[in-house]
Amino acid sequence: MMMELLQWLEHTPIAHAIRDWRWAYPALETGHYIGLSLLVGGIMLIDLRVLGFAPKLQLKSMIGLLPFVWVGFLINVTTGSLLFIYGAVNFGTNHAFWVKMICLVIAGLNALAFDLSIKRYSYDWVAAERPPPLVKTFATLSFALWLCVVTAGRWMAYI
Numbered sequence: 001m002m003m004e005l006l007q008w009l010e011h012t013p014i015a016h017a018i019r020d021w022r023w024a025y026p027a028l029e030t031g032h033y034i035g036l037s038l039l040v041g042g043i044m045l046i047d048l049r050v051l052g053f054a055p056k057l058q059l060k061s062m063i064g065l066l067p068f069v070w071v072g073f074l075i076n077v078t079t080g081s082l083l084f085i086y087g088a089v090n091f092g093t094n095h096a097f098w099v100k101m102i103c104l105v106i107a108g109l110n111a112l113a114f115d116l117s118i119k120r121y122s123y124d125w126v127a128a129e130r131p132p133p134l135v136k137t138f139a140t141l142s143f144a145l146w147l148c149v150v151t152a153g154r155w156m157a158y159i
Helices: 002-010 013-020 024-050 059-063 066-086 088-092 095-120 124-128 133-155
Strands: none
Touching (some): 002 066, 013 066, 024 059, 024 133, 095 133
């Protein structure tokens, strides 16, 4: 059943369009890396600051990166979905892909919880430069999970 779905995806008009247009796949890959830079770059900088690194950088400024993080997430969901459709059979049967997806879902939920926790505490901890333990836990999980997402994503080409 799963293999039929993967094969069907690879034969959709979208997959054919990506195959037929010479620049489509490289453009999607480039977009995916740009989204990854916004997403993981921004989130890891925030995580490191919340965990106490670079204390001279104001938390409020770092938290200001969150809109860019969410834009990167949307870019990656879009480009990643199109890349998946293009090579659904290969990706859908790749163990590294599934590790990436599991970590991605958990990291996304963790990011949402982090974002909501900032609002829950009414930004008081941001102004005070004192993240509560729960927020530090979210940051630690986030850092580890996004490292796993990026690593598994790179390993997809080799596993």
